[in-house]
Amino acid sequence: MARWWENYPWRVIQTNMRECDISTLDPKRFVEDLLSFNANAVLVSFGGTLANYSSAVVDHYINPALPEKDVLKELVELCHENNIKVIARTDFSKMHESVFKYHPDWAYREGEGKELNINSYVCTCQNGGFQQQFMDSVIEEIIRRYHVDGIYCNMGSFMVVDYNIKLHGPCQCENCRRLFKEQTGMDLPLKDVPFASVKDPAVAAYQKFKGAVMAAQKKRVQMLIKKLDPSVAYCSVDYVRQETNTEPGRALPHWQYQSASNARAIRGCSKSADCASVDFLGFSARETTVTPALQQYRLWQALANYGGIDYFVMGTLDNKRDKRAYDGIKKIFAFAKEHEELLSTSSSAADVLLVRSSYQIPDPEERGWIRALTELHIPFDETLTTSLVEKLKGEYRLIVLPNKASLPPQVTEALSSYVKKGAAVLCSAKVPARDQAFLNLLGLGSVGPET
Numbered sequence: 001m002a003r004w005w006e007n008y009p010w011r012v013i014q015t016n017m018r019e020c021d022i023s024t025l026d027p028k029r030f031v032e033d034l035l036s037f038n039a040n041a042v043l044v045s046f047g048g049t050l051a052n053y054s055s056a057v058v059d060h061y062i063n064p065a066l067p068e069k070d071v072l073k074e075l076v077e078l079c080h081e082n083n084i085k086v087i088a089r090t091d092f093s094k095m096h097e098s099v100f101k102y103h104p105d106w107a108y109r110e111g112e113g114k115e116l117n118i119n120s121y122v123c124t125c126q127n128g129g130f131q132q133q134f135m136d137s138v139i140e141e142i143i144r145r146y147h148v149d150g151i152y153c154n155m156g157s158f159m160v161v162d163y164n165i166k167l168h169g170p171c172q173c174e175n176c177r178r179l180f181k182e183q184t185g186m187d188l189p190l191k192d193v194p195f196a197s198v199k200d201p202a203v204a205a206y207q208k209f210k211g212a213v214m215a216a217q218k219k220r221v222q223m224l225i226k227k228l229d230p231s232v233a234y235c236s237v238d239y240v241r242q243e244t245n246t247e248p249g250r251a252l253p254h255w256q257y258q259s260a261s262n263a264r265a266i267r268g269c270s271k272s273a274d275c276a277s278v279d280f281l282g283f284s285a286r287e288t289t290v291t292p293a294l295q296q297y298r299l300w301q302a303l304a305n306y307g308g309i310d311y312f313v314m315g316t317l318d319n320k321r322d323k324r325a326y327d328g329i330k331k332i333f334a335f336a337k338e339h340e341e342l343l344s345t346s347s348s349a350a351d352v353l354l355v356r357s358s359y360q361i362p363d364p365e366e367r368g369w370i371r372a373l374t375e376l377h378i379p380f381d382e383t384l385t386t387s388l389v390e391k392l393k394g395e396y397r398l399i400v401l402p403n404k405a406s407l408p409p410q411v412t413e414a415l416s417s418y419v420k421k422g423a424a425v426l427c428s429a430k431v432p433a434r435d436q437a438f439l440n441l442l443g444l445g446s447v448g449p450e451t
Contacts, residue, residue: 004085004149005233005272009340010308011333012274014043015316016089022052023065025316027075033317034084037330038337041085043152043312046072047138048090049121053145057137059103061096076146087150087235088142092135093160094121099130106130108160109173111190116160116168123160123168126213127175136224143228150233151225152241156217158210170206180209239272242359243312244298246290247282255361259298261370261382263307265356267348268383268391275302276310279325286314292325299332306346309336352380354400355388365403365428373400389414401427 013034017025034042045052051062053072079086097120100107106128107115116123124130139151160168169191170176180188189202218237225234235241242262246254255261259275266273277298281288299309311329313320336343352373356366373380383391385404388411399415401407404427407415419425 002231004231005239007344008272009344010041010274011039011336012041012043012308012310013037013039014276014310014312016314017045018315019050019063020065021315022063023067025071027071027078029318030075030316031078031082035082038333039084041087042079043087043089046088046090046142048092049094055141057141059099059134060138061099073146076148085149087152088148089152089154090138091154092131093124093155095124095130096120097122103129108171110168111172113172118162125171125173125176126158126217127179128173139221139224140228143232150235152235183209239274240266240359241274241276242266243276243278245278248285255367257370257374258361259301260305261362263302263305264382265359265384267306268381269387273307274310275307276312279313289322292328295325296328296332303336303343306343348381350379350381351395351397352378353391353396354380354382355404356382356384358384363403369400369402385411392418396423399423399425401425403429405429
């Protein structure tokens with residue numbers, strides 16, 4: 001079915017399988033567990049860093065715990081028989097050290113040129129062959145062999161982080177240094193910080209460089225998938241998956257409206273929203289679960305804002321040790337199934353629109369306005385700056401621009417036209433005097449250096 005993901009009533013279970021899980025995976029039990037949750041989609045670990053099947057792609061590291069029979073093939077077939085969509089989870093952010101031995105040019109390199117090895121897996125670079133030709137070959141093999149319904153690429157960015165939650169700087173591999181020099185005439189910076197907070201032009205140039213590389217990869221993979229099978233959904237293009245999670249050491253208070261805001265922002269960009277609630281405590285504590293009450297709170301938020309629901313666990317449903325959250329989550333999934341037509345076809349009647357900068361956790365100013373509107377019980381929509389022009393086709397009486405000191409010219413022009421029709425714009429930010437079009441939009445005219 002072409003474009004099955006549009007207005008799909010997402011009820012997803014994500015099983016992030018460990019290396020050992022494939023050896024005991026029983027496809028029949030696996031699907032029975034999904035049905036007990038009323039799930040209609042599942043995210044399953046297929047390949048990339050580790051192949052959970054007998055891959056024919058050269059240098060695709062095969063899970064040493066792999067059984068003789070192809071359990072993924074049986075699992076996909078049983079899911080399809082029970083009307084459950086299968087999203088193949090892939091990850092190309094790391095390669096096994098045995099692959100690195102033959103392809104050192106595929107690795108991410110730190111400032112002194114050293115690779116980053118994390119528990120026998122070496123971080124890769126987006127400009128290397130692992131995230132180029134190899135990635136394409138694996139995705140093609142999975143689609144051709146298993147006829148999955150979607151592809152999800154985990155950690156598909158330049159962010160390099162270890163399990164101690166330490167962020168590492170820009171990749172210094174030969175490919176990155178050469179391409180950056182060719183495109184900018186500058187040397188790669190050693191630190192990757194928001195360019196608005198520094199004066200180093202190389203850092204600002206690197207932000208644009210990263211964005212261009214990531215956009216090119218996304219476009220390349222999208223074209224490959226649609227050429228192979230247009231009915232396969234590509235995450236971040238055809239639908240958007242965002243996580244609600246915690247992390248030890250993250251500043252308090254935790255963002256209490258994350259799931260609701262995720263659902264609104266994704267739907268506000270005219271995408272299907274897969275709102276995942278992460279069962280475990282964090283990236284560095286994946287065997288410790290959060291409370292059942294918190295899981296339910298997140299999922300109800302997503303449903304209340306017409307987003308899909310997604311329960312994300314380590315391992316599989318049957319071998320997870322802490323199952324205390326299951327009963328409560330099953331009730332929410334059952335409610336979502338009972339009302340799936342209403343939840344998947346309803347549209348917002350809000351006449352207030354809040355504009356966010358990205359899908360990531362909103363910045364403090366954005367969070368403040370989201371909290372204020374929520375707790376004042378004022379219905380509102382959310383969208384991203386990149387989707388604002390399209391969103392202005394709706395009927396809004398107020399556009400809220402938190403911490404937006406400047407906007408692209410086409411966005412400012414569209415907002416100006418919208419204001420002339422009777423809408424109001426509320427901006428809470430320091431506005432640079434050089435952006436005269438934005439000042440005119442706000443009715444400020446000419447001002448000092450900053451206001």
